[in-house]
Amino acid sequence: MAKQRNVFICQECGNESAKWMGQCPACRAWNSFVEEVKVKAKPSVHNSQPIEVDNKPKKLAAIEMNEEKRISTKIGELDRVLGGGIVNGSLTLVGGDPGIGKSTLLLQMCQSLCEQDIHVLYISGEESLQQIKMRADRLGVNGERLTLYTETNLTHCVKAIKDLQPRAVIVDSIQTIYSDDITSAAGSVSQVRQVTSSLMRVAKGLGVSVFIVGHVTKEGSIAGPRVLEHMVDTVLYFEGLRSASYRALRAVKNRFGSTNEVGVFEMRDKGLKEVPNPSEYMLTGRPIDSAGSIVTCCMEGTRPMLVEVQALMSQTNFGMPRRTATGTDYNRVVLLMAVLEKKIGMQLASYDSYVNIAGGMKVTEPALDLGIVCAIASSFKNIPIDAKTVIIGEVGLTGEVRGITMAEQRVMESKKLGFTKCIISKANCKGLDVKGITLIGVDNVAEALQAVF
Structure with missing residues (x-):
């Protein structure tokens, strides 16, 4: 009889x-322990017939270095995030909030691969064949080389x-697949770890590219063990606001390409549509000559992206003013407000402050600091900033404006969208010559505010 504990x-x-503990001693997470039953059972047929892999030791000098073979998805934004296409034998995890569009994107990818005469297997543990067929008809997916399997x-x-x-192969989702070797329920830590390990052996052994869909917890991380x-x-x-049409596909880990690359999509009734110029899309509907609204430029991987920073300062009716930040780091906003109070003399203690990155974009890059400072000052003074001005720079605790990385790419992107003036650190102005846009170098926050007002 199998031993159980x-x-x-x-x-x-x-x-x-x-035993159960309130706090995990390894990751310090509270109330994260769940009881599971472990049974030492005989290995199943799956484990008794492992996939053969050429795993012999080789000397480094004897290893031939060939460029990895990639399959283009014919979806430019997805290829950008993947690093140029799908690598044979790779294992890719796609995570996102429920209803954000993970299955929609993967089904559209299936259609593109089938058009290239590539056989794709779609394994679903959540939907029936009829449900997948209904969604495929809505998206216009009718690939002859696409096989559906509910298991x-x-x-x-x-x-x-x-x-x-x-x-x-697409597995939707990893939390619904279970292994007979593990007695715990599907979606538990042991099951997710075992299933992912098995799929990894399949991908490496057979040279099959496997995509697995992972559920996301309320904190925004992939459900299951780290x-x-x-x-x-x-x-x-896959992130974005479900109430808005904007979606962003972000790579946080990529062994075959650059990390932190972002692909931008727009959700429509016929599925996801690529947004080749996200800067123009993010600035659509921007108010003109409105106090508290400025444009800055952030870097998402190798792509410069213009975003609108909005700030609203209003007299508080309570003893404790309210501080709110959406799309950026809350603590960073509080720090920048302290710099304005100490170095510029703005009395913000009796004002509620609301800072927002328009379009649902989440940006924590320090290059947004100067833009946030100018937006807060503009709303506080109720003076609009020139709509053709881009403000970029990192702000220190003493009020200095520091240089940023990839300044030339940011300025070129601003010029391409019709901006005529760019306020940036003096350290970045040296050796930077871009015709068609006026560069204003500043050393501190006071000089920046003097240049915009």
């Missing part, structure tokens, strides 16, 4: 404990991959 596993990091048993899924020999993100080759986050 109960253990408590942290849902955040996968740490095991013989939650890992052994059956692996057998289908071996029998059909597809070039790409080791899940370390096991895969690429981690993509």
Whole structure:
């Protein structure tokens, strides 16, 4: 008879404990331990017939270096985030809030791959074949090379991959697939870890590109142990406001390309549409000659992106003023307001402050500091800033304006969208010569405010 014992596993990091604890000693997460039953059982048929992989030791000098083969998805924004396309034998994790468009994007990718005569297997543990067919008809997906399979048993899924020999596999979602070797419920730490490990062996052994969809917790991270993100080759986050049409696909880990790349999509009734020029899209509907509104430029990977920073200062009716920041770091906004009070003399203690990055974009880059400062000052003085001015720079605690990285790309993007003036650190002005736009170098916040008002 198989031996059974109960253990408590942290849902955040996968740490095991013989008893329940309020706080995990490994990751310091509270109330994250869940009881699971561990049974030492005989290995299943799946584990008794492992996938053969050429895993012989080789000397470094004897290894031939060939460029990895990539499959283009024909979706420019997705190829950008993946680093140029799908790498054979890669394991990619796609995460995002429910209803954000993960399955929609992957189905559209299936259509593009099928048009290139590439066989794709779509494994769903959440929807029936009829439900997937209804969504595919709405999106215009009718690939002859696309095979649908509804299954939650890992052994059956692996057998289908071996029998059909597809070039790409999509598993939606990883939390619904279970292994017979683990007695805990599907979606638990042990199950997610075991299933991901098995799919990784399938991807590396058969050279199949596997995409797995992961649920996201209320904190915004992938549900399950943190080791899940370390096991895969690429981690993509699909983010944005469900109430808005804007969507951003962000790469936070990529072994085959650049990290922190962003692809921008717009959700429509026929599916997701690429946004090749996100700066123009983000500035659509921007108010002109309105106090508290300025434009700045952030870098998302190698792409410069213009965003609108809005600030609203209003007299408070309470003893404690309210501070709100949407789309940027709250603590950073409070710090910048302290710089304005100390170095400029603005009395903001009796004002509520609301700072927002328009369009649902989440930006924490220090280059937005000077733009946030100018937006707050503009709303406080009720004086609008020239609509053709871009403000870029990092602000220190003493009120100095520091240089930023990739300044030339930011200025060129501003010029391309018709901006005529750019306020930037003097350190970046040296050696920067861009015709068609006026560069104003500043050393501190006081000089920046003098230049805009």
